[in-house]
Amino acid sequence: MRCDLVREYHVLRYGVIIGLIILVVGLILSLFTKINIVLWIGIYVIISTPITSVMFIFLRNLVKGNNTIAVLALIEVLVVVFYILIAIHVL
Amino acid sequence: MLPALTLFLLFIGALAVGFVSAISGIGGGSLIVPYMILVLGFDVRVAVATSLVAIIVTSSVAASQYLKDRIVDLKTALTLEPITTIGAIIGALITTSIPPNIIKAGLGFILLYVSLSMLAKALRRRSSKVSAMGKTSSTRKTIALLVSFFAGLLSGMFGIGGGVLKVPIMAGLLGLPIKTAVATSSFMVGLTATGGSIVYVSKGIPDPSAVAALALGIIPGAYLGARKLEKLRPRTVRLVFAIILLYAAIRLILSVAHIL
Numbered sequence: 001m002r003c004d005l006v007r008e009y010h011v012l013r014y015g016v017i018i019g020l021i022i023l024v025v026g027l028i029l030s031l032f033t034k035i036n037i038v039l040w041i042g043i044y045v046i047i048s049t050p051i052t053s054v055m056f057i058f059l060r061n062l063v064k065g066n067n068t069i070a071v072l073a074l075i076e077v078l079v080v081v082f083y084i085l086i087a088i089h090v091l
Numbered sequence: 092m093l094p095a096l097t098l099f100l101l102f103i104g105a106l107a108v109g110f111v112s113a114i115s116g117i118g119g120g121s122l123i124v125p126y127m128i129l130v131l132g133f134d135v136r137v138a139v140a141t142s143l144v145a146i147i148v149t150s151s152v153a154a155s156q157y158l159k160d161r162i163v164d165l166k167t168a169l170t171l172e173p174i175t176t177i178g179a180i181i182g183a184l185i186t187t188s189i190p191p192n193i194i195k196a197g198l199g200f201i202l203l204y205v206s207l208s209m210l211a212k213a214l215r216r217r218s219s220k221v222s223a224m225g226k227t228s229s230t231r232k233t234i235a236l237l238v239s240f241f242a243g244l245l246s247g248m249f250g251i252g253g254g255v256l257k258v259p260i261m262a263g264l265l266g267l268p269i270k271t272a273v274a275t276s277s278f279m280v281g282l283t284a285t286g287g288s289i290v291y292v293s294k295g296i297p298d299p300s301a302v303a304a305l306a307l308g309i310i311p312g313a314y315l316g317a318r319k320l321e322k323l324r325p326r327t328v329r330l331v332f333a334i335i336l337l338y339a340a341i342r343l344i345l346s347v348a349h350i351l
Contacts, residue, residue, distance in 0.1 A: 009158035012151045012281070020148065020310075023303040030092050030300055039299035046147050046306070047288050050281040053151075053158075057165065072169035079173045080286065083180050087293045 008053040008060070015049030051080050093300050100131060101304035109149070109312020110319075111332055119309055120146050120251035121205050122332075124198060125339035129346075133301075135191045135198070139250035140291035141298050143183075143284045145305040146252050150281035152310060157274035164267055164275045171239040171261075172279050175253070176286035178243025183290035186248045192347045198249045199343030205255055206336035213330040231264045238264075247287035252280040 019042050026038030058073035093101075108122045120142045127138035157163050186194055238260045242253035254276045261272035291297055 007158070009155040012155035012158065016148055016151045016155075020306055023299075023306060027098075027300055027303040031095070034092060036092065036299055039303060043144055043292060043297065043299055043302055046144060046151075046302075047285055047292060049151055050147060050154075050285045054169075054282065057169075069165055069169060072166065072173075075173045076169055076176065076282065079176050080289065083286070083289060084293075087289070 006056065008056045011053040011056050012049060015052060016046060019043075019046035019049060051077060093298060093304075097131060098300060098304045101127075101301055102308040104130070105145070105305045105308025106312035106315075109309035109314075110316040111312075111328065112149070112309075113313040113316025119149050120246075120249070121202060121255075121336065123305065123309075124250045125202060125336075125343065127301075128195070128198075129339060129342055133298075135194045136186060136291075136296055137298055137301075139186060139194070139198075139248070140183075140288070140296040141301045141305065142250035143246070143288045143291065144297050144302045145309060146250070146284040147281050147288060148306040149309050149313065150252065150277050150284065152313075154274070154278040154281055157277055160274075162271055162274040163278045164261075164271050167261060167265060167267065168275045168279050171235060171257075172282050174236050175239045175243035175246075175257075175279060175283050178240040179247035179283045179286035180290055182244040182247025182249075183287040184247075185244075187290065187294055187296070194248065195343050196347040199340045199347070201245060201249055201251065202336050202340035202343065206333045206340055208255070209329055209333035209336065213326050213333055235260045235264045243283050243286065246280075246283045247290070250287075253283055254280055 021042075022045055023039060023042035026036070026040075026042050029035050029038050054073050054076050058070050058077060061067070061070040061073065104126045105123070108119050108126065111122060112119050123142040123145060124138050127133040127141065128135055133141075154163065238256055242256035242260075245251060245256070246253040254273075257276040257279060258269075258272045261267045261275055262269050267275065288297070
């Protein structure tokens, strides 16, 4: 199994690039049509980029058997997911 | 949607912030937030939230290179980060529930600390060497965790990266080489800013068009800064911007006291 095909730095770099492209499209759309939804999608893509890279770190280290890093990465993901669940429940 | 002129001014400001960040090594947030509040007249919460999302962009670009070069200490980063993210979430929740003047005053005092430490660094003739400590005691790890939590709290509250606290604890307390500490901090800053940003975005506080203008300006600015790094004297740049930050800090504090 190739677990090194997509690495965490690819996720960080291309996640941000994709987010920025969506933001540019959203900005142009917003300037001419007042539609903001694309801008918000860009923001969501940017915000989810770092935590997605941590998910990749978790999966890669789990496959490699490096359990310490995998567990630490999982804890970080769980902290963020836990807050999102609370926020959804409260809001 | 912001007026085109405001977006243009944000873009120009972000170019300058990116340029300065690359040369002086200070984070973008400590410059973006006062610029948005004092120059462009943004609401303090909108400025903090927008800055946090922009910080994710800059730190992710830097961290991707550091991860590729394998200079990020993942174990240290992932040990400290959960508590830092919790700090950022709590910090952001505090900011969304306290009066704006208290946030402004707090930000003023944080900038005062950052500017004075920058001034001290710029005026110091010789750079201080960090001693590698090798094995770290449990007391040091506990202190590192507490300081990390505090760095997260400040990041979530004031829209700054928190690298100003993270790098010294990793280099000084945990004995990481300074290059590894900077790289690890850069990776952590993006995750910390994510924690704070989730709170603000869930409440719809950041201005999406402002985020776009900032993010699009800050990256080319940092690229230009990195290219001009050898031609400029970092000490002089650091000195000039320490004075600007000091001025911003004093203006923020005095604006709360209704003196300015």
